[in-house]
Amino acid sequence: xxxxxxxxxxxxxxxxxxxxxxxDRDYDAxxxxxxxxxxxxxCEADIYQSNHEGDIVDRxxxxxxxxxxxxxxxxxxxxxxxxxxxxxxxxxxLPAVEVHISDVTQREDFRQVSYAGMACVxxxxxxxxxxxxxxxxxxxxx
Ligand code: CA2
Numbered sequence: 587x588x589x590x591x592x593x594x595x596x597x598x599x600x601x602x603x604x605x606x607x608x609x610d611r612d613y614d615a616x617x618x619x620x621x622x623x624x625x626x627x628x629c630e631a632d633i634y635q636s637n638h639e640g641d642i643v644d645r646x647x648x649x650x651x652x653x654x655x656x657x658x659x660x661x662x663x664x665x666x667x668x669x670x671x672x673x674x675x676x677x678x679x680l681p682a683v684e685v686h687i688s689d690v691t692q693r694e695d696f697r698q699v700s701y702a703g704m705a706c707v708x709x710x711x712x713x714x715x716x717x718x719x720x721x722x723x724x725x726x727x728x
Contacts, residue, residue, distance in 0.1 A: 587628075587629040587630070587653050587655045587726060588630040588632065588654050588655045589608050589624070589629055589630065589631050589632070589634065589652050589654070589655065589656050589658060589722060589725055589726075590632050590634065590645070590646075590649050590654045590656075590658070591612040591620055591633045591634065591657075591658045591659075591718065591722075592634050592635075592642060592645060592646065592657060592659040592660070593613075593616075593633070593635040593636075593659075593660050593662065594635075594636070594637075594642060594659075594660060594661040594662030594663065594664045594701070595636070595637040595638075595662045595663055595664065596662055596663065597613060597616075597635055597660060597662050598613045598635050598636065598637070599613070600612050600615075600616060600687075601611045601615070601721045603616065605609035606684070607688050608631070608687050608688060609687070609714055609715070611710070611715065612627025613635070613646070614682050615715075616638070616718070617633050618677070619686070619691070619719070620633055620718055620722070621623070621630040621633075621716050623695070623719045623722050624722065624725075625716070626713075627722055627723065628726075629722065629725075629726055631722070632654070635706070639664055639668055639671065641672055642664065642668075642671055642672075642674075643654050643670050643671060643674045645660075646671070646674040646675060646677075647674055647677065647678065649678055649680060649722065650677070650678040650679075650680070654678055654680060654723070655669055655680070655681075656681045656682070656683070656725035657678075657680055657681070657683070658682075658718060658721040658725065659671075659675070659682055659683070659684060659685065659706070659721060660685045660686060660687070660701055660718075661684075661702045663722055664702070665684075665686070665690075665697075665700045665702055665703070665724065666696055666697055666699055666700065667701070668690055668701055668709070668715055669700065669701055671701065671702050672680070672702050672704055672717055675702060675705035676705045681725060681728065682702075682705055682706045682707065682708045683707060683708045683709070683710065683724055683725060684700065684702060684703045684706040684710070684711075684721075685709075685710050685717040685718050686710075686711045686712065686722050687712075687713075687714055687715065687717065688712060689711055690711060690712070691711060691712070692712070696720070707724075707728075708721065708724050710724075
């Protein structure tokens, strides 16, 4: 099984600022954890991060024909704004799971809408890096 892990804007800055919200581990540590979980679950994980909405749309579209079986996505700030990412997830018709490191349900009003989440079959919110693990397990087991 091949999973695509998509991370949106500024997640590459993890561990640098706002540690009280996102923790003190950096993006490399997240990627290492994802690779280890992939090994343990016996799946492949292709990790992709971009700060650009159109590039994220392009990568999701590519998943339609590159053998991807499921998508784990943390669209970061684009969660709350991007109909384009929602449409891309709907277009490829692959099972997708939404992850947020922080508990967006307890944050600002503008974080209360999730467009990408509308195309996702499961949601792991506010569990830190562990949310990615749970999302990967979900896709491997369903
Ligand atoms: O909690 C999450 O995973 C978020 O997707 C993270 C996004 C935020 O816009 C979403 O509402 C929730 C932010 C990504 C990381 O932003 C940083 C900001 C400062 C320092 C380091 C990272």
